[in-house]
Amino acid sequence: MYQKTTLIKNAKIVNEGKIVNGDILIEGEYIAKIAESISPKSADVNVFDAEGQYVLPGAIDDQVHFREPGLTHKANIETESRAAIAGGITSFIEMPNTNPQTTTVEALNDKFDRASKTAWANYSFMFGGTNDNLDEILKIDKKDVAGLKLFLGSSTGNMLVDNPEVLEKIFKSTDLLISVHCEDEATIKANLEIYKERYGDDIPVHFHPIIRSEDACYISSSKAIELAKKTGARLHVFHLSTGKETQLFDNKTPLKDKKITAEVCIHHLWFSDKDYENKGTLIKWNPAVKTEKDRDQLLKALLDDKIDVIATDHAPHTFEEKSNVYTKAPSGGPLVQHALPALLEMYHDGDISIEKIVEKFCHNPAILFEIEKRGFIKEGYYADLVMVNLNNPWTVNKDNILYKCGWSPFEGTTFKSRITHTFVNGGLAYKNFKFYDTRYAKRLTFDRD
Incomplete structure (x- = not known):
């Protein structure tokens, strides 16, 4: 009550x-x-x-993977949304690459039903696009979902949209905000073969940002932006990981009027390639954590308003899964409980103001997704x-980690x-x-x- x-x-x-x-x-x-x-x-x-x-206003995380349905040995809506509110995140937008994938109206409604019974934080979902579900996309009312998610690289199942004609048709056909994961699959595959030839499956993880390279990111994100400009689509580019990509975005237009926007995730603002030595596959993400220079340029673009929002891309896997050799270890990690404390640590270090944290993690997701009456501390x-x-101060340890997977890349960190x-x-x-x-x-x- x-x-x-x-x-x-x-x-x-x-x-x-x-x-x-x-x-x-x-x-x-x-x-x-x-x-x-x-x-x-x-x-x-x-x-x-x-x-x-x-x-502060409750944070709005525009990109999480809570693994329900179908992957609930890793996480579920209840466990991860509890961890989210413990981390100051009061609203989340969840991604479609579950099992079954959220690529039909039936699967979408099933997720809403599940969340209505178990979520601790306010919720919505992305609808997933594929090479062959345009008819389902056109059934979606833009008031019902946060937006459309397209994987233009690195996806599970059949969610990789790699048919250029289909992609252009989707961009032309929908009023939904289109969020994209941008990595060029051909570039990644070519890079991976080089290192597999040398090391087999046990590739040293510090090669991850070379395999999933700056070029792979830039080729894909620049193509998506070019297509959005051609078609007039509303495009939001998820989890920028390179400084080079920040040059593609504009800070001269107010957010509410922007047609092309960008997000950065907490791990790309916190870690660098120097951390692979100690963290190993626990910080294996797609896109990869890259250099200190990239990290600094991402922060600068965030502060300069070329990057519009901060998110987590919370994507848990079991510790056993993450402990596999490079090619078998899945990418992603849990972050919703620790993202805001990490940002506040960056405030203590003089890297970002509290006001800017609130702008990027609370206000701007609400503006960008046109979420009603959230993201601000206002009457009504x-x-x-x-x-x-x-x-x-507190230290992240096994006793206070709330994710179902039971581990965190921040374990041992004192906030x-x-x-x-x-x-x-x-x-x-x-x-x-x-x-x-x-x-x-x-x-x-x-x-x-």
Whole structure:
């Protein structure tokens, strides 16, 4: 049950480029009032004293893989959405490469049904495109889903869209926002053969960013952008991993008017190729973590607004799966619990401001996907709120990792900042590693004509 009224006192409220001291009154699911000082009008009000801690809008993660249905030995909607709210992520958009793949209306509706019963964070899904499902794509109402996901490289099953005629037809035919994974498959295959000839299956993992190279990324992303410009499609390029690709994007247009946008993921902002020596296949992602120079250029493009949003690409596998030799170890790793603490660590290091973190991880996903009444701390908006203590250190270890897979690439890392409270639609869902019995999650809705 929702508290009838909740009052957060003495908060540092981070919203729209400003930090203000004040109080937040929540009535039911919504933020009713924001003011310098609000007094409770009755004894029924549930009062939280933030004691000067920061309150942020709940983060919106526009790219996760929660593995349900079909791959639930790795993860499921319930376990990973719980980990998400512990990490300050109150809304997620999940990808279509499950089993069955989300490439039919029936499979999409099944996912919505599953999430309605088990999700701890607000949810929506991407619909998947293939070489042969245009008829299904055209059935989708753009108010029903977050968007369309196309794999232009590195996909499971038959989700690689590698027919140029089909690709152009999809771009021309849909009003859905098209999100793409861009790596050129021919380039990767040629590179892989060179190293397989030399090492067999046990390729040293530090060759991963050479196999899944800068060229592979740039060839694919530049082609996708060229096609979007030709057709007028609305394109969002997922998980940039190279500095070179950032040159393809514009920072002269307000986000709400952009037709071509970009995302960077936390692992490409945190790790570099120097970390393969210690982390091995645990940091094997597609696209690959690349050089320190790439990492620095990605951060610069994020701060310069060429890159519009931050996401996780949360993609868990079991530790046993990740422990295989290079060619057998799957790419991807779990991140939703630790992405915001990692970004706050970057704030402590002077790399990014808290206001910019909120812009890229909260505001901009809401603007980009036209999500209704979320991503901001505003009166009349849903009360998705995260309280953080910037000076309460904790170390990531097996006892506090919440992912079903039980491991994290951040294991052993000490973060200075801790998520202390997470409110989802006005309900307190999480407090200091404790979850409450009630789930408050709702299906995301979209303000689209």
